[in-house]
Amino acid sequence: MPILTLTDLAHDLWTDSLALSPANLGLPTDQDWSITKRTLRGGRRDGVDLIRLHNGRLSIDIVPTRGMGLWRGQYRGDRLGWSSPVVDGPIHPGLVNLAGLGGFGWLDGFDELLARCGLEHNGPPVQDGPFSHGLHGRxxxxxxxxxxxxxxxxxxxxxxxxxxxxxxxxFGPRLRMTSRYSTVPGSNRLVVRDEFVNLGDRPARLAALYHWNFGPPFLENGARFVAAARTVVPQTRRAAEGIGQYDTFGPPEPGFAEQVYLLQLIGDGPDGSTPAMLRSASGTKAVVLRIHTSQLPCFTLWKNTMGPNEGYVTGLEPATNYPNPRPFEQRHGRFVELAPGGRHLVEMTLEVLDTPEAVAAVEAEVKALQDRAAPEVSEAPREPFSPAT
Amino acid sequence: MPILTLTDLAHDLWTDSLALSPANLGLPTDQDWSITKRTLRGGRRDGVDLIRLHNGRLSIDIVPTRGMGLWRGQYRGDRLGWSSPVVDGPIHPGLVNLAGLGGFGWLDGFDELLARCGLEHNGPPVQDGPFSHGLHGRxxxxxxxxxxxxxxxxxxxxxxxxxxxxxxxxFGPRLRMTSRYSTVPGSNRLVVRDEFVNLGDRPARLAALYHWNFGPPFLENGARFVAAARTVVPQTRRAAEGIGQYDTFGPPEPGFAEQVYLLQLIGDGPDGSTPAMLRSASGTKAVVLRIHTSQLPCFTLWKNTMGPNEGYVTGLEPATNYPNPRPFEQRHGRFVELAPGGRHLVEMTLEVLDTPEAVAAVEAEVKALQDRAAPEVSEAPREPFSPAT
Amino acid sequence: MPILTLTDLAHDLWTDSLALSPANLGLPTDQDWSITKRTLRGGRRDGVDLIRLHNGRLSIDIVPTRGMGLWRGQYRGDRLGWSSPVVDGPIHPGLVNLAGLGGFGWLDGFDELLARCGLEHNGPPVQDGPFSHGLHGRxxxxxxxxxxxxxxxxxxxxxxxxxxxxxxxxFGPRLRMTSRYSTVPGSNRLVVRDEFVNLGDRPARLAALYHWNFGPPFLENGARFVAAARTVVPQTRRAAEGIGQYDTFGPPEPGFAEQVYLLQLIGDGPDGSTPAMLRSASGTKAVVLRIHTSQLPCFTLWKNTMGPNEGYVTGLEPATNYPNPRPFEQRHGRFVELAPGGRHLVEMTLEVLDTPEAVAAVEAEVKALQDRAAPEVSEAPREPFSPAT
Structure with missing residues (x-):
């Protein structure tokens, strides 16, 4: 099949809708996959393009209008994503004022399974010379x-x-991200492959963070974060309060103040990747991210077990750096330096598990990696991970 | 008739256009009412949904895209609303930068008969902790x-x-407003019913102000504001200059600097409501708001009799609080505290009068209320109404 | 032919598309002109109206959605405009956050042949009393x-x-700009005629700058700026470094820091206008602006010979004033004062030359003007042209 182009502004091409299936491609119809594209209408989603990639078991909503982010997904009846207070998304970027609310306007559009943060900046709002950067970048x-x-x-x-x-x-950076999502009919995997290129004539810095967000049924009281950690550092004093249970989750708790942990993972798994898993309390369901620490050396765990109506959610966030203020990250040299024409590749797999055996197998994988070195867990924020306040 | 749903994002439903009339519903055709909906195209209104509710005499333009605000109306040839310098509205919110102009960007979209202010904040631009709030909220x-x-x-x-x-x-509030407008064929009344619900898991504060705006033919030289006032306080020294004539209006005056008065109304009219009226100089026309001081205890009168091309207008603004900086209002405890799941109901009627008899009847109503207590009129700004500068 | 109205919001009129040609008007078909209008779809240009005015040799893209700016043009195979890092324009204003990036958000939409700056302000970001103004205005x-x-x-x-x-x-100014572009089939000229009116009731100030931007083939190593200068002042110390070669251009140079020169031109050419030309190194091609110094007394030359991928471009910028911070310009009285109803007219012609003879003729024109007075060239920034830092 030739490549179907849905949008190509260089050639002024834009497609209103698309519905692909095995039948209309003359492919074997024993798998019930489909790829559909439409433009949403009404309210704050008016004009947002949505692509639903359904492999027969795993369904993923891709939003070209929101930076190729993933709105939400579904795997055999289980929701991938979380319940944001934003219920009318995906929100059109024209209605997200990144300079609003003192730089926190990004939150107006935040309801996603995967929100990328970056590329010039991926941390909190900050003034950096004459420029201001809003939360999590653009x-x-x-x-x-x-x-x-x-x-x-x-x-x-x-x-x-x-x-x-x-x-x-x-006068700014000229960074290009080419995002590729792929899956195989009937599988439990989505492969994400992002290539970042510096199209400018000068060296540029890249900051990329993958804000994967999960709520129930994977997040629940007793759910656990399972990954082979080399280092675990609380980002704030508030996070330090929970360092003893940093990898287990409590029930929804109205008013819960977020806790953020900055990790280095042990990265040299058999295929060069390392798994980071969120498993349900009983261990019958899990989501796993397989990442390459050579590509994304920093991992942030965001625990935000607020009440069910305000955002009971955890973020698994592999990244080039930690979501600290931009000057701090720059001082610690964590941005990726890209020469003119330079590239940075990121590959990642999302797996959804729905049997105890599959979950146990990943736990065994993690254990094998963790056995190489005991995790070094800090009791308090410390440099170079975060400002030691 | 079943409820017709024009937009329901939860079910991805959106209707391009609608035209209802007695004929197409099989209802009595002696009243010439209609309800039409269309999406405006071009310029800064491109993509704005507009619903025209016409009861045969009273016509009201409702703008779902602008927070269910009222763009403008018409009653037997008289315009309800005012002549804003913004002549190409209703402006799409994507083109209103609330963080722009130092927090005054809201004015770019301000051309309405009814603009609601709130819900987190309804006063002037202010920095409140890490968050900035623009003029009159979102x-x-x-x-x-x-x-x-x-x-x-x-x-x-x-x-x-x-x-x-x-x-x-x-991390923000989770407030829902359900606005209901209703009218009866041939009547001179529009009933507004707003229900505010705290959908969050924590207590929340509600600030709601109804910025009703009128120009000619109701506002004119010699027009008067008529309401039973318990207290009248000028918000600023500039307003204090005009306290002696706070309830009468002059002609258009280029360069006129706005004057704002903060009132408490005597609220226990026969049906529990109290009228606030703007009547023309000769008393042959008027608009009346009937409000419940138990729901909206604060009333702001905005006199802005600028030149005819820049905004000759007055605002009748019943509200939960006064449009002061957010920390000031909070200190004086004027926001509505809503427990999780808590509700606040606001009911209000707009009446249009076009006979001297009808105007005189409302004046008599007001007089009966005012007879209970003489108004306490302050010569200068004073707490707790406004910062005593 | 009657006037065809494509957009008229006062009458709720908007036209989806238009294609005019000699044939469909019954006009002589020996000239191959056309005027087409369509609405662009997809990405950041979604919803942008584009009018292509093609006179058979000269083609110009007019963007009503972006303030009647000129996106780009073409003259017998030569591109008019430049290669911006923004490659997916013209960008919808709803996606340009003028308050973003600390007031530099305007750059997100900057990819144009002609971008107007103003009307309240046309310089760098500045706080002016309670109001903030972003780069180059709105x-x-x-x-x-x-x-x-x-x-x-x-x-x-x-x-x-x-x-x-x-x-x-x-509370703001009420300024109206009526922009008229005209050309004759087969000609090398575009006539721009802007009328600015103060529709308000009070005096208003007007700041208008025409940011004409050119890259190759007119800009190249050895290209020259040719105009009869009365005064030339570097805006900054950085610009002072290059004052000796202010009128010649180097090759693309990654990391080149912009140099800005503030000029007064000798304005009394034969027809009352004065030419400002950018000519290629060999003098075989040029673009010429013919301006009236009585209408636009200030001329800014922007040299920005950065690398080819980040914006190798020069700006020829006739204006009412210089692009300094607003309070500075106000102090020097350079804004146009418009009484209520007052008008300011700007007429300007863009000519494209493609023969050595035509280029030499304009050089002779400039020489004749320059012979009247030697240019006064400052070695350093100085008042009243720019803050003497």
Missing amino acids: IQNIPAHLVTVQVSETPPFELIVEGQVDEARL | IQNIPAHLVTVQVSETPPFELIVEGQVDEARL | IQNIPAHLVTVQVSETPPFELIVEGQVDEARL
Whole structure:
């Protein structure tokens, strides 16, 4: 199958809707996959393009208009994502004022399974010289200018959605992100592959953080975060209060103040990747991110077990750096330096597990990695991980 | 008639256009009412949904895209509203930068008969902890996510338009406003019923102000504000200059600096409501708001008799509180405290009068209320009404 | 031919598309002109109206949605404009946050041949009393509310596109710009005629700057700026470094820091106008602006010969004033004072030259003007041109 182009602004091409299925491609119909695209109408989602990539078991909503972010997903009846107080998303970036609320306007559009943070900055609001940067940066609120769909014609009939988003302006950086999502009919996996290129003529810095967000049924009282940690540091004193139970989750608790932990993971698993898992209390369900610490050396765990109506959610956040104020990260040299034309590749897999055996297998994987070194757990915030306040 | 849903984002429903009339509902056609909905195109109104509710005599333009605000109305040839310098509205919220102009960006969209202010904040721009709040808050620039229309099938064949707007985000309040407008064919009344609910898990504060704005033919040289006042306090020294004539209006005056008066009304009219009237100089026309001081205890009168091209207008503004900086209002405990799940109901009627008899009857009503207590009129700003500068 | 109205919000008129040609008007078809209008879809240009005015040789893209700015043009195969890092424009104003990036958000939409700066302010970000103003003001990001097209039915069959943009709000200025572009089939000229009116009741100040931007093939190593200068002052110390070669351009240089020169031109050419030319190194191509110093007394030359991927561009910027902070310009009385109803007219011609003879003729014109007075060139920034830092 040729590549289908849904959006290509360089050629002034834009497609109103698309519905692909095995039947209309003349492919084997024993798998019930589909790829559909439409433009949402009404309210704050008016004009937002949505691509639903459904492999027959795993369904993922991709939002080109929101920086190729993932709105939410579904796996055999289980919701992937969380219940945000924002209930009318995906919100059009034109209605997200990143300079609003003192730099916290990003939260107006935050309801997603995967929100990328970056690319110039991915931490809290900060003034940096003459420029102000809002919470978590801009990439999630920049519409893609190129979007394509492809279905492989030979087994395993891989389904691919790709998009390109530029964070670029005069006097600023000129960074391009090419995001590729792929999955195989019937599988429990979504592969994410992002390539970042410095299209400018000068060296540039890249800050990228993958804000994966999960609520029930994976997050629940007694759920656990399972990953092979080399280091665990609380970002704040508030986080330090919970350092003893940093990897277990409590029930929804109205007024719970977020706790953030900054981790280094042991990264050299058998295939070069390392798993980071959120498993349900009983160990019958889990979501796993497989990441490469060479690509994303910093891992942030965001515990936000607030009340059920305000955002009972945890964030698993592999990143190039930690979400600290930009000057702090710069001082610690954690941004990726890209020469002109330089590239940074990020590959990641999301797996959804729904049997105790599958969950236990990943736990065994983590244990094997963790056995190489005991985790060094800090009782308090400390440099270079976070400002030691 | 079943409820017609025009927008319901939870079910991804949005209706491009609608035209209801007695004929197409099989109802008595002796009244010439209609309800139409369309999406405006072009310029700064591109993508704005507009519902025109016309009861045969009174016509009201409802704007779901602008927080269910009222753009303008018409009653037997008289315009309800005012002539704003903004002539190309209703302006799409995506083109109103609330953080712009140092927090005064709200004015870019201000051209309305009824603009709601709130819900977190309804006063001037202010920094409050890490958060900044722009002039008059956000609710007027948040599109509704649920909009319905209903026509009662039995006399008096009430016409109803309802919409839901959320002011909600992670770490923020989660407030829902359900606004209901209703009128009866041939009547001179529009009933406004807003229910505010705290959908969050923690207590929340509500600030709601109804910025009703009128120009000619109701506002003119010699027009008067008529209401039973318990207290009248000028908000500023500038307002104090005019305290002696606070309830009468002069002609358009280029360069006129606004004067704002903070009132408590005597609220226990026969039906529990109290009228606040703007009457023309000759007393042949008037608009009346009937409000409940138990729901909206604070009343602000905004005199802005600038030149005819820059905004000759007065605001009648019943509210939960006064439009002072947020910390000041909080200190004086004027926000409505809502427990999780808690509700606050606001009911209000707009009446348009076009005979001397009708105007005189409301003046008599007011006089009867005012006879109970002489108004206490302050010569200068004073606490707790406004900062005594 | 009657005037064709494409947008007229006062009458709720908006046209989705238009395609005019000699054939469909019954005009002589020996000239291959066309005027087309469509609405762009997808990405950050979604919803942007674009009018292409093509006279058979000269093609110009007019963007009503971006303040009647000129996106880019083409003359016999030569591009008019430049290569911005913003490659997916023209960008919808709803996605340009003028308050973002500490007031530099304007750059997110900057990719144009002609970007107007103003009307309240046209310089760098500044706080002025309670109001903040972002870089270069607002006019370029305000959609037109009235757009018309007209073709003269008699030779030379002038092609005309006109639009109206208001910069107006309560408590603010109420300024209206009526922009008219015209050209004749087969010519190398575009005539720009802007009329600014103060629609308010009080005196108002007008700041208008025409940010014309050119890259290759007109800008190249050895290209020259040619105009009869009375005065040349570097805006900054950085600009002072290059004062000796202020009128010649180097090759693309990654990391080149912009240099800005503030000029007064000798204005009394034969027809009352004065030419400002950018000519290629060999003198075979040039673009010429013909301006009236009585209308636009200040001329800014912006040299920004950065690397080819980040914006190798020069700006020829005739204006009412210099792009300094607003209070500085106000102190020096350079804004145009408009009484209520007062008007300011700006007429300007863009000419494209593609023969050595044509270029030499303009050089001779400039020489004749320059012979009247030697240019006074400052070695350092100085008042009243710019703050003498």
